[in-house]
Amino acid sequence: MTEGALARYRICDFTGQLAGAGATKWMAAFGAEVIRIEDPATEGRWDILRSMPPWVDDRRGVDFGGGFFNHNTEKLGITLDLRKDEARDLLGRLVERSDVVAENFAKGVLERWGFGYDELKAIKPDIIYVSNCGFGHVGPYSDFKTWGPIVQAVSGLTFTSGLPDREPAGWGYSYMDHTGAMYMAIAILLALFHRERTGEGQWVDMASTDAALTLHGPALLDWTVNERPTRRPGMPNGNRSLAGDHAPHGIFPTLGDDDWVAIACRDDRDWTGLADLIGDDWAGDTRFDTAAGRLANEDEIERRLADWTRTRDKFEVQRDLLARGVPAAAVQKPHERIDEDPDTDRFGLWPTATHQKMGDVRCDGLPVHLSRTDWAIERGGPCLGEHTDQVLTDVLDLSSAELAGLRERGVV
Amino acid sequence: MTALSGIVVIELASDATAYAGKLLGDMGADVILVEPPSGSAMRSTPPFDGDEPGAERSLYWWHYQTSKRSIRIDLDQTEGVDLLRRLVGRADVLLEAERPGRVASLGLDDAVVRGDNAGLVHAAITGFGRESDRADEPVTDLTILAGGGPVWSCGYSDHSIAPIRGGGYQGFHIGAHYAVMAILTTLIERETSGLGQFIDVSQHAAANITTEMASYHWLIQQTTVQRQTGRHASERESMPTQVRCADGRYVNTGVLPRRPHEFRGLVAWMRDLGLADELPEMVFLEMGAARERLELGDIGRDDETTAIFAAAREAMAFIATRVSAVDYFLGAQRAGIPVGVVYSPEEAFEDEHFVARGFQTEVDHGGGRRVRYPGAPYRFEKTPWSIQCRAPHLGEHDGEIRAWLDGHDGPVST
Numbered sequence: 077m078t079e080g081a082l083a084r085y086r087i088c089d090f091t092g093q094l095a096g097a098g099a100t101k102w103m104a105a106f107g108a109e110v111i112r113i114e115d116p117a118t119e120g121r122w123d124i125l126r127s128m129p130p131w132v133d134d135r136r137g138v139d140f141g142g143g144f145f146n147h148n149t150e151k152l153g154i155t156l157d158l159r160k161d162e163a164r165d166l167l168g169r170l171v172e173r174s175d176v177v178a179e180n181f182a183k184g185v186l187e188r189w190g191f192g193y194d195e196l197k198a199i200k201p202d203i204i205y206v207s208n209c210g211f212g213h214v215g216p217y218s219d220f221k222t223w224g225p226i227v228q229a230v231s232g233l234t235f236t237s238g239l240p241d242r243e244p245a246g247w248g249y250s251y252m253d254h255t256g257a258m259y260m261a262i263a264i265l266l267a268l269f270h271r272e273r274t275g276e277g278q279w280v281d282m283a284s285t286d287a288a289l290t291l292h293g294p295a296l297l298d299w300t301v302n303e304r305p306t307r308r309p310g311m312p313n314g315n316r317s318l319a320g321d322h323a324p325h326g327i328f329p330t331l332g333d334d335d336w337v338a339i340a341c342r343d344d345r346d347w348t349g350l351a352d353l354i355g356d357d358w359a360g361d362t363r364f365d366t367a368a369g370r371l372a373n374e375d376e377i378e379r380r381l382a383d384w385t386r387t388r389d390k391f392e393v394q395r396d397l398l399a400r401g402v403p404a405a406a407v408q409k410p411h412e413r414i415d416e417d418p419d420t421d422r423f424g425l426w427p428t429a430t431h432q433k434m435g436d437v438r439c440d441g442l443p444v445h446l447s448r449t450d451w452a453i454e455r456g457g458p459c460l461g462e463h464t465d466q467v468l469t470d471v472l473d474l475s476s477a478e479l480a481g482l483r484e485r486g487v488v
Numbered sequence: 489m490t491a492l493s494g495i496v497v498i499e500l501a502s503d504a505t506a507y508a509g510k511l512l513g514d515m516g517a518d519v520i521l522v523e524p525p526s527g528s529a530m531r532s533t534p535p536f537d538g539d540e541p542g543a544e545r546s547l548y549w550w551h552y553q554t555s556k557r558s559i560r561i562d563l564d565q566t567e568g569v570d571l572l573r574r575l576v577g578r579a580d581v582l583l584e585a586e587r588p589g590r591v592a593s594l595g596l597d598d599a600v601v602r603g604d605n606a607g608l609v610h611a612a613i614t615g616f617g618r619e620s621d622r623a624d625e626p627v628t629d630l631t632i633l634a635g636g637g638p639v640w641s642c643g644y645s646d647h648s649i650a651p652i653r654g655g656g657y658q659g660f661h662i663g664a665h666y667a668v669m670a671i672l673t674t675l676i677e678r679e680t681s682g683l684g685q686f687i688d689v690s691q692h693a694a695a696n697i698t699t700e701m702a703s704y705h706w707l708i709q710q711t712t713v714q715r716q717t718g719r720h721a722s723e724r725e726s727m728p729t730q731v732r733c734a735d736g737r738y739v740n741t742g743v744l745p746r747r748p749h750e751f752r753g754l755v756a757w758m759r760d761l762g763l764a765d766e767l768p769e770m771v772f773l774e775m776g777a778a779r780e781r782l783e784l785g786d787i788g789r790d791d792e793t794t795a796i797f798a799a800a801r802e803a804m805a806f807i808a809t810r811v812s813a814v815d816y817f818l819g820a821q822r823a824g825i826p827v828g829v830v831y832s833p834e835e836a837f838e839d840e841h842f843v844a845r846g847f848q849t850e851v852d853h854g855g856g857r858r859v860r861y862p863g864a865p866y867r868f869e870k871t872p873w874s875i876q877c878r879a880p881h882l883g884e885h886d887g888e889i890r891a892w893l894d895g896h897d898g899p900v901s902t
């Protein structure tokens with residue numbers, strides 16, 4: 077195997093859950109040495125995913141959380157009790173030999189341990205420090221606490237998912253944990269690239285609420301330019317065209333238990349394709365010949381279209397519409413897209429990683445392939461302190477006697 | 489200096505690449521957008537400036553094409569293809585979302601372009617990956633999110649209502665984010681090897697791994713999450729976390745108070761609001777505040793602990809009947825309890841926190857007109873994010889870019 081694209085880098089990783097851990101998962105999959113530093117006194121429970129479902133079997137505890145396993149593939153795990161001077165000394169020596177310090181604590185946590193940005197710089201002048209917290213380290217709400225759904229609520233993402241005149245549907249998961257992690261990864265990569273070219277390190281202050289608010293650009297410009305708010309009658313508009321220029325555009329019921337198909341007509345040609353497939357008189361109604369006509373009669377079209385899809389299989393509708401060039405997709409359930417989908421399979425999207433205690437388990441891969449230095453995910457997230465000896469020996473040159481002493485004094 | 493100064497990106501205009509190009513351009517790359525002579529179809533995407541359609545009036549275009557220059561090239565003509573290949577020969581990155589056959593017919597296949605430019609990073613964003621049997625099928629934001637998994641988890645607890653896809657073109661964003669991560673990864677690697685490479689980005693794969701528990705619960709324990717109103721999809725129904733406040737608007741209460749300091753905050757907040765005498769369960773809140781520790785695991789095992797946690801839920805619901813959603817958000821957060829107000833995008837944009845962080849960014853549109861745009865997703869100390877320029881007009885940089893290519897204008901790329 078070729079050396080990973082990021083194999084030259086070492087990252088001191090204080091990230092947790094998904095909003096941070098997802099960023100360093102990317103780095104590790106491309107070969108960076110990512111060292112997760114966890115607290116032995118709390119058994120690493122800052123990251124609550126260490127002891128949360130899903131589980132591979134009946135075993136429970138901090139080494140069996142499935143989310144932790146998934147988000148921390150290819151990383152090393154060590155413990156350091158940073159309440160102790162000796163541990164802080166070891167961390168300082170680790171920072172000295174690292175390229176990046178990444179964290180998604182609430183503001184001020186790393187500073188309290190004596191590892192704020194100024195201290196990090198004093199240890200390693202070209203260090204890259206990337207902090208990611210809900211509201212950032214600056215601003216009136218910088219002390220406020222968040223998690224994914226709160227970030228989504230405050231930034232408009234929850235509001236724009238739903239039907240008019242109902243409460244928001246929101247996102248049924250922490251979309252912003254994923255996306256915050258993506259922006260954190262982009263920040264780390266940009267800072268590394270800059271350092272490669274100039275030798276200069278820097279601090280990146282990331283707020284996942286800022287990142288989230290960038291995800292509604294056209295709606296925000298509609299506000300600043302046309303003074304049209306998103307909070308207005310008829311909004312949010314469910315699955316209809318966001319730009320309001322296409323119809324029909326929605327998700328319709330099919331045969332099966334909670335089975336649905338998405339259909340997105342982009343223009344008259346798509347509508348003709350759909351109408352041909354339906355083949356009923358109503359679909360040939362001249363009122364529906366133009367986008368304006370279809371938009372004016374969208375309720376009626378949706379009702380009739382749902383009656384048509386209801387007696388059909390979702391994958392058949394998808395296949396028949398795509399054959400006519402009309403965008404359509406079955407709403408896939410997890411097992412359909414993971415176990416029965418030729419495209420996720422062909423892409424190698426669900427690699428099997430080996431975990432010290434859980435064994436061989438499938439996990440999320442990455443949605444890209446690089447022709448020369450592709451990613452590899454073979455090792456699951458680390459057990460608590462799994463690599464403490466290895467890292468302190470290999471990176472800090474400690475002897476086994478020194479390690480034994482540290483363990484005895486509860487430093488690691 | 490910007491993080492990507494001197495990096496030349498050739499982007500073949502499309503919905504799939506637009507956000508990736510913007511992210512690179514806003515960090516300093518020289519992004520050259522290639523449009524057909526009649527202009528990109530995105531120029532006719534609503535909403536429009538003043539609600540009046542026009543090639544330079546789409547706000548969708550304005551947002552996604554900041555920090556880019558544009559050149560018109562007719563790729564149906566040999567001369568146009570030659571021009572594109574010359575541009576790619578000078579570029580660091582080729583970013584495109586064409587159908588695989590189209591890329592080959594343009595002579596942009598990997599082996600061909602790399603012969604002229606060994607350092608080129610070629611990123612192709614496609615619906616299902618370049619090797620897929622479905623490579624030529626059309627996708628849209630809605631179909632990406634429906635087929636790729638996110639939609640399954642989103643919507644209402646009432647399953648007679650269709651699942652709902654979240655707004656804002658997130659299906660395109662997810663693929664674009666991963667494309668940027670991959671491009672930066674290869675650019676860093678190129679610093680040592682001197683070599684570029686080909687990047688295959690699948691929007692379907694990107695959506696698939698952006699579903700949190702829906703995927704990894706199936707992968708690890710073969711269970712299927714079910715959508716619920718305003719909260720995480722879950723195998724079993726969980727307690728609502730979205731609460732309607734006195735003004736009819738909503739907050740997300742997230743995780744309810746569970747630590748003694750949070751109970752102390754809640755007690756103080758109740759008193760500040762003058763509501764302490766109105767809630768019979770107040771006594772349990774005070775017990776929680778006085779405790780040294782509280783364990784969620786004791787619910788159902790210890791009566792007092794059970795009553796304390798139940799009182800927290802009552803109090804959080806009770807306060808909502810008396811205050812507005814914004815006041816609820818601020819009051820709870822100041823009490824140390826994580827809560828989020830459900831803002832519309834523009835309400836967030838105008839909120840004092842985002843204003844104080846300088847999130848609102850003015851962009852010069854010429855003629856003395858300045859327009860407020862969404863700002864930086866991250867704050868770099870040394871290489872700040874910035875919008876270099878407004879979205880390009882059709883043909884605006886035709887001459888400039890051709891001149892640069894002809895070497896008359898001095899190298900833009902250093």
